[in-house]
Amino acid sequence: MGGKLRKFVIGSLAALTLGPCAYVTCGGFYGIYRLTHYQKQKGDGHFNRKKDTMFYNEIFYEKDVLEDRLRGAMKNNKKVDYTLDIVVSEEVKRFFDDKEDYGDNDDWVDYVAESVEFLNEYNRAGIGFKIGKIEIISKEKMVKEIYGPKMCLINSSKKMVMYFTPHTRMKEFDGGRLEAIAAFAYTELGLMYIGISKNKHRNAILTLHETGHVLGLNHVPSNEYKRMFLDPFCIFYLNSFMVPNVDDCSQLKLKDSEMKQLREEHVD
Numbered sequence: 001m002g003g004k005l006r007k008f009v010i011g012s013l014a015a016l017t018l019g020p021c022a023y024v025t026c027g028g029f030y031g032i033y034r035l036t037h038y039q040k041q042k043g044d045g046h047f048n049r050k051k052d053t054m055f056y057n058e059i060f061y062e063k064d065v066l067e068d069r070l071r072g073a074m075k076n077n078k079k080v081d082y083t084l085d086i087v088v089s090e091e092v093k094r095f096f097d098d099k100e101d102y103g104d105n106d107d108w109v110d111y112v113a114e115s116v117e118f119l120n121e122y123n124r125a126g127i128g129f130k131i132g133k134i135e136i137i138s139k140e141k142m143v144k145e146i147y148g149p150k151m152c153l154i155n156s157s158k159k160m161v162m163y164f165t166p167h168t169r170m171k172e173f174d175g176g177r178l179e180a181i182a183a184f185a186y187t188e189l190g191l192m193y194i195g196i197s198k199n200k201h202r203n204a205i206l207t208l209h210e211t212g213h214v215l216g217l218n219h220v221p222s223n224e225y226k227r228m229f230l231d232p233f234c235i236f237y238l239n240s241f242m243v244p245n246v247d248d249c250s251q252l253k254l255k256d257s258e259m260k261q262l263r264e265e266h267v268d
């Protein structure tokens with residue numbers, strides 16, 4: 001990769017960082033205990049080895065299940081449609097798959113599918129997503145893809161790729177410099193990297209947030225998101241998934257101003 005190009009890529013990298021959990025203080029009181037629970041636990045993962053003889057048989061069958069589910073869920077054609085490729089590290093299956101439990105083999109499908117399905121929120125801004133190809137790759141290939149993103153993708157602008165890896169593996173990328181990062185995107189290239197966990201609310205924020213960056217949304221100014229500590233109702237009305245810290249209170253809906261911006265830039 002040439003120096004100029006590398007600079008360009010680094011310059012367009014936007015990351016969502018980890019941080020303290022605000023739901024602990026404002027969640028339970030307003031009856032969103034489920035979110036509070038999810039928010040607190042990200043989970044260490046199992047990284048199963050015991051069921052390895054069936055591992056690859058399972059994962060390729062489960063990939064088809066994921067593909068069917070997502071093609072069904074992501075076909076609300078809009079004025080503007082982006083093609084979204086999904087690339088899953090095989091480590092994601094290992095993460096969710098407990099060697100002692102034979103009932104959880106395909107749990108990862110549900111976690112990945114649900115995270116992607118939340119992108120239909122962008123339908124409200126006139127933007128839709130079509131599922132392109134779905135791919136399972138090795139852990140080693142995933143690291144390579146993050147180190148050297150495919151330059152040929154610059155930028156057909158109607159194409160995005162979303163990579164999934166266990167949240168505990170994010171620190172393995174970029175020589176450990178990404179340790180404190182939950183997800184990130186090469187915004188100009190349309191490439192997104194999601195550190196998926198057992199916290200579904202958090203997963204949804206990550207996919208919505210990074211896709212938001214690729215579509216041109218910026219972080220909500222810090223003075224705006226600080227208000228939520230004084231006003232817990234911001235969870236439902238004021239707050240945005242574009243806060244820079246994933247573990248701050250974040251709702252899963254676009255704000256009116258964000259919707260307006262997206263329509264102006266992509267649809268109208």
Ligand SMILES: [Zn+2]
Pocket residue numbers: 014015016209213219243244
């Ligand atoms: Zn961000």
